[in-house]
Amino acid sequence: MNHPPTTSTRPTTAPRPRAGRLAFACTLLAILIGQTIQAASVRADQDAQPNLIYIMVDDLGYGDLGCFGQETIKTPNIDRLASEGMKLTSHYSGNTVCRPSRLSLWTGMHAGHTAIDSNAPYVLKESDVTVAELLQQAGYTTGGIGKWALGNTENSGHPNRQGFDFWMGYLDQGEAHNYYPVKLWRNDQKVPLPGNVLSDATLARGRVSTQRTTYSHDVMTEEMLDFVRSQGDKPFLMHIHWTIPHANNEGGRVNKDGMEVPDYGIYADRDWPNPEKGFAAMITRMDGDVGRLMALLKEKGIDDNTLVVFTSDNGPHSEGNHKHETFDSNGPLRGYKRDLYEGGIRMPTIARWPGKIAAGSTSDELLAHYDWLPTACELAGIESPTTTDGISFAPTLLGQTQRSHEYLFWSYGPKKAVRIGDWKGVIPGKDKPLELYDLSNDIGETKNIADQHPDVVEKMKQAIAESLE
Template structure:
């Protein structure tokens, strides 16, 4: 029996049909490439949002974001303080592999690969507002040299602690705010008129309007609710905001009114952001991430316990206990992420770079520590971390599944906690599990790049 053969004209049709299918698939993928908006608050605690248990501070818009998206309960910041946390987020490497692991000055070298440069190469228009902290003016580290088509905000981290600055930066151009000029006593002037957060939001919304017809990445790294430590000391009770709003008549200390008002102001702008996306018919093709750079602060006369800012967690900013590094993460993508879902998937800032690459359809670099959590967002099988690692000024922490090891000083022994049974890290069980402690000590050693 002769083998079956296709007619000659049908043989020609096969590669054409195959090519047509590929083109259709590519077009579908391109059509589904979402805009990416990554919003990060500054020093917002795990317990500061209503959807994470806050009972007093009002955050209706962020809570609605959680109802329409996915809420992570085991997400971790890149670090327990600002600059290294941002470095981890942008590079996809945890603090055992980054050049700095504390708030020392750092400037991105020319040619650094970051989530922004990768998205720009993938065809995204890239923009950012807020606090940068990874490159001073006239250095290789400024945003315009690190993949940003547009930047508006602070470059120097120290200046970002002032909500009424005399100037901000538009790309590499200084933009003066003359109404905010500081008097000779370095006190807040009653003539100050421009609150930096409001200006940052305005610029972010304008960027979206201008780039609505092309794929864009917007990084909105707000400074709220960081304390105002102008000149190294707290001013105006440390929590600077134009008005206390709905908290004005509360019988609270002024710093606590300011703290609550700052968070509710940020919540207002998250509502405006979603409304803008709906107006521009971009909501269904935009994925929004909302998080915080580290745990809650106890600065500017604000007390962590006043609003239970760390929720059930122990510690706060500058600690490597859960309260210093476990942060909210809410992700919304209509039609893709199942609404009103919660996940206990263990993830961290260094996972954002590969997640963004997955969204953009590009391959992430090899030398990263992150694992994309896009499968978790889409309810698909998800790969998990064996360990997560942090270090800060002689402190070390490592999470491995249910276990968390913490060293509070370089000369101190490891503490061990079972987070499934003890989320508040109240019971050190190191003596009961010496083999686990030994294993985690080895994992801590292996998590760090050898250096002088």
């Protein structure tokens, strides 16, 4: 489905000479044998079907982790993931906002082929095929916690109807922006959170708590750890969709502390506004829970047969009275959440698998969230759907030759973007001309050089048109 933007030519009708036919057949056979050997090599590198843990946090920027250049906020456990695994420095989100980014991840489709390319409501259909559903069919026990946003108990989009044996967290995206909700969902059952009370003025909207006792992140984290503890010899898939460090937008307007966290921890005495203390404390709290998870894998003796991937759903936000500039959350990149410049879509991504992924390694292979579905399928030893826009990046993780994307594509309403090699094309809005950047020497997208390279601009336009077919 992801075809290169090339100029087609009509093939000749003249018969191919016998020697030419033989050489062509030999070349084709060699390619097929090579692909078969590579797939077999990936499978041979696994002692058994590995456990797969995919961590996607919410609105974390490329520059928010110590291992990606953050100097103020402390993330020692995630930094350890990077030192023991691989940093994926050109790994992109499926979109620049929450719901379509998750839809891209679940289904293996880029934004030109998903049902939505914005935060418009969408319910997963029975005909949609998710990575959880595929792995469930491959014999995996499947679990997830956190923000879902693609269905509820009354329709086909509920996670239990989309491949998850277990789900704990938020179903409604709006409720997920409150860290002190009155309830979460365990599968199709409401789980009241003790001590969280809504004010009369906001009860109908169900978002802002005036009495706040039970922090939702902590509840979901304990459920996630219990799921991992309960697993036996059968392989499992765990999707961790923590809502940190998304802002409580409603709370930010009510109490000016839209970055909700039980305490400010090591940042309590900093001379910062409270929302900035909250933002930093949320990330460090989440980092501590990554450490707890890794300790549990070692305790259970499954560390060596578990792949852990860490990423974010989109770029950093400036919401809840927090400003992304405070901690340089987008690092060297331009833009943030809702932009299709690099800051809105390039994610701080890490993969760790002891004995399989080289410790302290880095890859700049062009990858995206929609590559997770085929990757998980390959590692589970099953075929990936032919309709996916993704490419398995298992070879990259295992130090093997990787088949590369011809291009990556994004759509956010009228905004479009495409990356071909080091070239990046961006249409920043309705009726706006395409901007062109050379990321090899301008990662901050500061110099629009579209007028200097009309041939490249034309390739970008072809790729965009093809991606929307």
